[in-house]
Amino acid sequence: MSVGIVGVGSYLPHKILTNFDLEKMVDTSNEWIRTRTGISERRIVDDDVNISDIAVEAAKKALLNAGLEIKDIDLIILATCSPEMVMPSTSCLVQKKLGAKTIPAFDMLAGCTGLIYAITTGAQFIETGMYKKVLVIGADALSRHLDWTDRATCVLFGDGAGAVVLGEVEDGYGILSNYLAATGAGAELLRIPAGGSGMPATEESFEKKLHCIQMSGGEVFKFASRALPQATKAVLKRANLTLADVKYIIPHQANIRILETAAKKLGVDFNKLIKNIDKYGNTSTASIAIALDELQRANKIHEGDILLLVGFGAGLTWGANVIKWGGNKKNR
Numbered sequence: 631m632s633v634g635i636v637g638v639g640s641y642l643p644h645k646i647l648t649n650f651d652l653e654k655m656v657d658t659s660n661e662w663i664r665t666r667t668g669i670s671e672r673r674i675v676d677d678d679v680n681i682s683d684i685a686v687e688a689a690k691k692a693l694l695n696a697g698l699e700i701k702d703i704d705l706i707i708l709a710t711c712s713p714e715m716v717m718p719s720t721s722c723l724v725q726k727k728l729g730a731k732t733i734p735a736f737d738m739l740a741g742c743t744g745l746i747y748a749i750t751t752g753a754q755f756i757e758t759g760m761y762k763k764v765l766v767i768g769a770d771a772l773s774r775h776l777d778w779t780d781r782a783t784c785v786l787f788g789d790g791a792g793a794v795v796l797g798e799v800e801d802g803y804g805i806l807s808n809y810l811a812a813t814g815a816g817a818e819l820l821r822i823p824a825g826g827s828g829m830p831a832t833e834e835s836f837e838k839k840l841h842c843i844q845m846s847g848g849e850v851f852k853f854a855s856r857a858l859p860q861a862t863k864a865v866l867k868r869a870n871l872t873l874a875d876v877k878y879i880i881p882h883q884a885n886i887r888i889l890e891t892a893a894k895k896l897g898v899d900f901n902k903l904i905k906n907i908d909k910y911g912n913t914s915t916a917s918i919a920i921a922l923d924e925l926q927r928a929n930k931i932h933e934g935d936i937l938l939l940v941g942f943g944a945g946l947t948w949g950a951n952v953i954k955w956g957g958n959k960k961n962r
């Protein structure tokens with residue numbers, strides 16, 4: 631059976647935080663942020679909005695795009711790095727808000743690679759015949775985990791959500807190959823140390839800002855610049871395709887220079903890589919689905935196009951999916 635993306639949607643909070651706003655908050659400059667990261671502005675959720683809210687908005691758009699209703703969905707997988715709380719899973723909060731009755735729902739914690747892991751996982755349930763339609767969401771509000779006095783991290787991230795609906799497609803279409811990888815050896819390079827059972831919230835953890843993102847930027851940069859081309863090559867090999875077959879590479883948006891380095895290493899035209907980091911910063915698990923949704927809404931993806939989704943992030947994790955777009959039996 632072939633499994634593909636039959637619907638896609640995204641949601642960005644309306645509040646914009648520009649580099650110029652950040653200049654007033656920390657010792658940074660629009661010039662530094664733009665040239666070192668490619669980011670001009672990012673979106674931030676309002677205080678009374680949670681990631682289940684933005685996840686629901688993205689999910690509704692993906693369902694609409696698929697021509698489906700929540701009653702048609704058999705499973706929800708929500709990838710995130712900023713779960714609304716430790717327990718219950720954010721996916722269960724989303725399930726309730728979407729009005730689903732008892733369909734299973736679980737969270738996928740795989741760093742910024744979460745969407746790739748979740749798409750790969752969701753597809754397996756359809757391929758085995760267990761479920762017909764799976765809703766996969768990537769949603770993050772990492773603004774809630776930023777130390778707004780740390781210029782090395784607070785300029786990088788933004789909030790957002792993206793979603794895809796997976797379902798059966800015509801033979802030859804859909805997901806052609808997957809590639810997943812992880813190395814816990816790099817776990818300390820990118821993390822939020824406190825808030826879990828290993829370091830519950832205490833006055834000390836709060837004072838030391840251990841509930842905020844800590845990142846060894848240079849090390850993660852080097853890892854990402856290696857992981858992106860490696861996953862790209864590996865997933866293409868599994869699909870028996872080459873870069874020449876690919877219409878668009880849709881990478882996780884962490885830093886424009888990572889994408890430049892990766893494109894050079896792959897020897898691929900930089901235009902083949904989709905970029906929207908300038909507007910949204912690093913939206914973590916949401917970034918790939920947001921970029922995919924924007925491409926689709928701009929009518930830039932056509933039946934039969936080969937898309938390569940590729941992510942990397944905390945864990946360390948990395949991975950990719952190759953998808954032949956279209957072949958939707960009902961809706962496209």
Ligand code: UT7
Pocket residue numbers: 657658659662663666667742781782783785820846847848849850851854883884885888912914942943944
């Ligand atoms: O989605 C998860 C994956 N995350 C990533 O892929 C992020 C990967 N890492 C990066 O994107 C980059 O390493 C950063 C953007 C985080 C940092 O860029 P960099 O070119 O590696 O800068 P750096 O850390 O080597 O810092 C260079 C200088 C330092 O000053 P000195 O020591 O040379 O005087 C920093 O203190 O830039 C300084 N700096 C800043 N200056 C102005 C760091 N952050 C800022 C800032 N504004 N916001």
